[in-house]
Amino acid sequence: MKTIYVDNAATTRLSDSALDAMKDMMQDVYGNPSSLHHIGQIAKERLEDARARVAKCINANPNEIYFTSGGSEADNQAIVTAAYNGAKKGKKHIISSKFEHHAVLHTLDKLEKEGFEIQLLDVYENGIVRVEDVANAIREDTALVTIMTANNEVGTVQPIKEIGALCKERKVIFHTDAVQAIGHIPVDVQDMNIDMLSVSAHKFHGPKGVGVLYCRKGIILQNIINGGAQERGKRAGTENMASIVGMAKAMEDAVNNLESNAQYVSRLRDRIIEGCSDIELHRLNGDRYKRLPGTVNFCFEGIEGEGLLLLLDQDGICASSGSACTSGSLDPSHVLLSMGIPVAVAHGSLRISLSEYNTEEEVETIIKSIHKVVSYLRSISPVWEKIQNGEEVL
Secondary structure, eight states: OOOEEOBTTTOOOOOHHHHHHHHHHHHTSOOOTTOOSHHHHHHHHHHHHHHHHHHHHHTOOGGGEEEESSHHHHHHHHHHHHHHHHHTTTOOEEEEETTOOHHHHHHHHHHHHTTOEEEEEOOTTTTOOOHHHHHHHOOTTEEEEEOOSBOTTTOBBOOHHHHHHHHHHHTOEEEEEOTTTTTTSOOOTTTTTOSEEEEEGGGTTOOSSOEEEEEOTTOOOOOSSOSSOTGGGTSOSOOOHHHHHHHHHHHHHHHHTHHHHHHHHHHHHHHHHHHTTTSTTEEEOSOSSSBOTTEEEEEETTSOHHHHHHHHHHTTEEOBSSOGGGTTOOSOOHHHHHTTOOHHHHTTEEEEEOOTTOOHHHHHHHHHHHHHHHHHHHHTOHHHHHHHTTOOOO
16 A cells, blocks of 8 residues: 655655765765865855855845754744843743643743733634734734744644744834745845744755754844854854754755745645535635645534544544644644634644646545545534434534
8 A cells, every 4th residue: 555645844855965965975075064175175165154054045144044953943042042132131921822822832831921012913714913913012012923824733824924024113022933935935134124033954855953043133132052152142052953954955945946835735735625525514714725735624513533533543644633743632722722612623633735746647546545534433423413304513
């Protein structure tokens, strides 16, 4: 049985070009970039070359790029930086949204316990933050606005450029978690007025365990990892050279091929949406058009998402019900609940996230399998029977 992988929002396969770049760093250029000998200095050159290449992908300056262990660390450092810098000026109000990644929400929880005021904006039924809500929320004591570029579960793309322009006008720091966006939709930190931005390599065919924090020049970063003087003294620890170079290569490839890949993957996505449109009492979550090229999120009433995933897996289809970071939880997705989806409906969710490695043949197989599995689960579901009889389901 062929495996069909459609969980790319959780992680992607490493590209051949990224793997080749990493092998060279692990076997040939294996020096510590902080060492003064020639092998170390060659590694240092590769490090700075990777920094420049990553910066170019988002239209930043190389000295605004800091390498991290991934998106979660970058989110933490960005938010803590803006909060603590703001507090020094008497600004302790932070604006975010209700369906951010937990790397953002849990960091905000920590800051709330430290006396910061956290305001989480609604995302509405279409899963999109409204610019006017951000405008109405900003106050004289607002230290930070942090809104994700694209949601990791439903794939909706946020009005980042408009929010960035608003924050620039109001002189408020703007951070965006762009983990799901980089390599899939255009991101330009200058054009979009982004002050800080988080990246994770394994979302665009790079390696796991490495990411980027972009921080606009003039913002003084707060350290969350202390030790050596790496990353200009703002992120201690010997640089993960192989992964950094692999990430730079994967990001370059993704950005250079973004338009053609997005067109192809969008066609696959739209075919899945069309192919499942005749399933009774199904729901496409999030705006139909303002979404990532490869992300589809459905709810099917009367079934549990866990059973759906297990039976799809038996057909060789690797999908998910939402964020991989909360896959062990029995609670319904906070993303879906924030969009006003009832708990009983949210339990029957399915996220399909495609990449350019998927094929049209695979998509047709997925559509057939979803129809079959949903029909079977409903045939044995007492909840579906109640729905059919018009009874209220709590």
